[in-house]
Every structure is written in structure tokens, then in C-alpha cells.
Amino acid sequence: MQDIDVKSLETAFQDRIDQEIKIEPRDWMPEDYRKNLIRQISQHAHSEVVGMLPEKNWLTRAPTLKRKMALLAKIQDEGGHGLYLYSAAETLGVSREEMVRDLLSGKAKYASIFNYPALNWADMGVIGWLVDGAAIVNQVALQRTSYGPYSRAMIRICKEESFHQRQGYDICLQLARGSDEQKRMLQDAINRWWWPVLMMFGPHDSASAHSAQSMKWKIKRVSNDGLRQKFVDQTVPQLEFLKMTAPDPQLKWNEERGHYDFGEIDWDEFWNVVKGVGPCNKRRLAVRNKAHDDGAWVREAANAYAQKNN
Amino acid sequence: MKDWPLWEVFIRSKNGLHHKHAGSLHAADAQMAIENARDVYTRRNEGNSIWVVKSTDIVASDPEDGDMLFEAAKSKIYRHPTFYQLPDEVNNM
């Protein structure tokens, strides 16, 4: 009897999704839908938070006050994005405390891209342009995700993201118009970030563990390979405008497909970074843990003050 | 450490409009909730007034009761102006 009930609930649930009716927090949902969403949204939130770390290293070394203020505003936005997403995940019954604990212990995953080092100022330009650019392609698609709170968070995030990408490209433009040394710096940064950025879209659809079900539930709206192609197509003209190149001899326009062809990602590197042996995995977690510990006295003081006034 | 209480944030984007739900956040007390809401939800002039309400103080209708609560209104089509077909001469009423 119970099985039949769950079956009919599941059918009704899938019907709503097929009709593009959003699922809201207190609606019935399959346990796996809930679990998958918590995993995806919390990973996304962790990525926003860890993503602040490579950039904050450059705040004190920004070349001008204008660049410093823009970078600071961008980083502040990313903290906000983390918060919107943690809040969306909390509506599914997971606590903030749990999510933060899983991030700090290394149990939770976040976007591998932030485990690569930001070596010089050109990296601030390339991160804003390419890393945020890739994130935007993913997030624009997720605005139509089936879970209401997640979709609303994505809409808000997308509104704020385009400034991030433009300030990054603006840094790249200035370097591209600068001295030979500045041009070399920019090309070097592009060479280092290009492949890791393409990896941001995840494994091929055929090798992606969660893809098929997530697409059916509309937790994901466009496949990994579809998003990656979209990103390459829109980025190449921007790359050419800078008179820079990508470190990929196979990158070229395919008239027949109406898309750019590009080479194969080094999947061994991809899985290594995912598994935690990337260049900065340890450092990022150590810095995040230290920041959390250093802030403990603030949280304690706020609690004591709130209690005193109660 | 235990989470601070969760607060729901409502923002009025300008005078003359309703406060609208913007999102939620954790804060130790009401004052901190307002300050955090300012930092998180109004970084680009999104508002000129903030309400914060402890999430536990919000009472929500049960989605399971949706039919019972809202079905009645669906059948009352005569509550809408389009129910009344008027002659063309006076149809801009």
C-alpha cells in the first residue's frame, strides 16, 4: 500500500516538473531529489566561499585604488552568493552548521578551479573573465532549475555576476594594450587557466554520475558538454579581441557544426584535483579553517551580547 | 558551534511598494539581522527599508491543504471583470 502511495506521489511530482511548475520547500519531494539538491547547492555555496580565497590574496597588491575597490566589491558579492545558496540548501532541511563543518573538515567538495594558484595580477583579470564567465554560463542555465529557492538564488546571483566578468575582462584589456611584458603576463595567465576553466563544466555527459536523473528532475537544465561548448563559442571572439591565444592547437571554427572544435581535456588531472591532490587543496582548506577559528571570538561575543539583552 | 537563529528578510525597494521577501540569513539578534541584511541584500540600492522576522515566528499554510484552501476561489469566475461581456460601445468599462 505504502509503495503505491509513493509511486503516485512520484508520478505527480514528475508531472509538475514536466509542466515547469517549481517545487517549493514544503512540497512533497522524492528523498533522492532532496539529497541531490542538497549536495549540488551546498557544493555550489562552498565554491562561492572558497572562491574568495585566491582573489583576496591580491587585494593588498592591486595596482590602483580603483582596481582594489572593484576587486573588494566582487569578493564581497561572492560571500553573498555563498549565503544565498546556503540559505536555499537550508530550506531542504540541512543546517548551516552541518554544511560549514563538512567544508572545514574536507568532507564536502567545492569547485576544483579554486585549487589552482593565482600567481600574479594578470590572474585577477583572467579569473574574472574566464572563471566567472564559465560560472555564469552554468548559472544562467540554472535560473530555470526546478527548485524554487535555488532558482531564485541563481537569478539574484546572475544579476550580480556580469560585473565580475566585465571587471576581469577590463583588467585583461589593459594588460593586452600594455607593454610586451604585460602582454606576456596575460598570455601566461590564459595558458594556465584555460584548461582548468574548461574542466569547470565537469566530466563528459557519458561519464557524469548524476547527469541523467538531474536532467530529468531539472536540477540541471543543460548537459556538461552543452555548457562547455557554449562557453567556448562565446569566449573565443573575446580571446581574439585581446590578440591572445588559447593553449589548444585543435581549437578552430567548425563551419559544418556551427561551433568551435576543441581538444580533449586531461581527465587524469581533472580527477586528481577533484580527489584533493590539486596544487592548492590543502592550502585553501587551511586558510578557510584559520579564518573560521580566528572569527570564533566574534561569534561568541555576539552570542553573549544577544543573551544579555534577552 | 550552534547556528544563530534564522531570520527572513523583507525589503521595500522604494516608498509606495510593499516589502517583499528577499531571502534569509542567520544572526544572533535583531539588530545584527538588520545589519547583515543591509550588507547582503541591499548592496546595489535594492531597498530603503528592511524588515527582519525570526523564521520560527512565521506560520505557513500547508501545501497539502492547497486544494482545500484555494479551490473555492477557482470556481468563482464571476469575480473577474472578463466574466461580463458588454456590448462593444461600452466595453472599455
Ligand SMILES: [Fe+2]
Ligand atoms: Fe559568485
Ligand SMILES: [Fe+2]
Ligand atoms: Fe563571481
